[in-house]
Amino acid sequence: MEKIIDGKAFAERLRADVGTKVAALKARDGVVPGLAVVLVGEDPASQVYVRNKGKQTVEVGMQSFEHKLPDTTSQEDLMQLIDQLNGDDSVHGILVQLPLPKQIDEKSVINRINPDKDVDGFHLDNVGRLSIGEEGIVPCTPLGCLMMIKDQLGDLSGKHAVIVGRSNIVGKPVAALLLQENCTVVITHSRTVNLEEECRRADILVAAVGRAEMVKGDWVKPGATVIDVGINRIETDEGKTRLVGDVDFASVEPVAGKITPVPGGVGPMTIACLLHNTLQQACRINNVAVPE
Numbered sequence: 001m002e003k004i005i006d007g008k009a010f011a012e013r014l015r016a017d018v019g020t021k022v023a024a025l026k027a028r029d030g031v032v033p034g035l036a037v038v039l040v041g042e043d044p045a046s047q048v049y050v051r052n053k054g055k056q057t058v059e060v061g062m063q064s065f066e067h068k069l070p071d072t073t074s075q076e077d078l079m080q081l082i083d084q085l086n087g088d089d090s091v092h093g094i095l096v097q098l099p100l101p102k103q104i105d106e107k108s109v110i111n112r113i114n115p116d117k118d119v120d121g122f123h124l125d126n127v128g129r130l131s132i133g134e135e136g137i138v139p140c141t142p143l144g145c146l147m148m149i150k151d152q153l154g155d156l157s158g159k160h161a162v163i164v165g166r167s168n169i170v171g172k173p174v175a176a177l178l179l180q181e182n183c184t185v186v187i188t189h190s191r192t193v194n195l196e197e198e199c200r201r202a203d204i205l206v207a208a209v210g211r212a213e214m215v216k217g218d219w220v221k222p223g224a225t226v227i228d229v230g231i232n233r234i235e236t237d238e239g240k241t242r243l244v245g246d247v248d249f250a251s252v253e254p255v256a257g258k259i260t261p262v263p264g265g266v267g268p269m270t271i272a273c274l275l276h277n278t279l280q281q282a283c284r285i286n287n288v289a290v291p292e
């Protein structure tokens with residue numbers, strides 16, 4: 001197997017698999033999964049994500065509903081839209097693109113989503129289920145990380161996993177998933193003492209801190225699997241910008257057993273997992289099995 005994990009190819013395979021199952025679901029049960037994406041405001045990065053989500057949703061044969069609201073939208077108006085989508089039988093997944101404008105309380109919006117339609121897995125019900133190892137919706141980026149790690153390593157029992165970063169969106173759910181797979185899990189963060197030493201113990205090292213190229217080659221145990229969730233734009237010497245991860249690829253790649261690049265690693269898996277989650281929930285809501 002290659003040392004560099006090709007997230008783009010993996011995501012393409014996953015999307016093709018989702019597409020086949022969507023067609024089978026439609027033929028067997030007459031159900032077409034629908035994903036609603038809500039974008040409030042004009043954040044350029046969010047606009048790109050939302051456009052890509054809509055495009056890929058249609059490509060796998062699902063219905064895509066886009067709701068674009070001005071950045072002056074009130075909490076009440078957004079809550080009303082969520083209620084409407086919760087009650088819409090053609091919508092099986094609701095994703096509210098984050099971050100939201102300042103006047104809106106993110107937590108109350110997310111927790112207003114019907115937990116069965118919360119394809120981000122951010123609702124407290126789904127967070128709770130994940131934390132006690134009960135079936136529920138798993139956040140997309142952590143799910144993508146887990147799929148890639150299992151694809152490379154198979155059984156993860158007893159592996160020493162170190163997560164750099166404790167965010168609710170990545171660090172904590174990745175830790176919960178790896179714990180569920182019987183890894184010994186250490187979550188490190190800005191107050192961790194001897195961070196480099198902790199990282200050097202890892203068989204599986206997941207970097208999700210948002211600090212450009214922070215993890216260096218001498219932080220990594222030879223042969224370790226390194227998953228880079230970071231997406232950082234840095235200035236190059238020529239005055240251009242370049243996309244880099246939280247891992248210093250040049251020094252880590254020679255040491256690692258397996259490594260995800262940035263771009264083309266974890267990134268493409270996120271939307272593929274979103275489509276996977278939407279298919280799962282469309283089946284669950286309609287009380288039918290996911291097609292084989």
Ligand code: GUN
Nearest residue numbers: 095096097098099120140
């Ligand atoms: N903004 C950046 N990443 C995400 C994500 O995974 N889900 C949502 N809802 N918003 C995001």
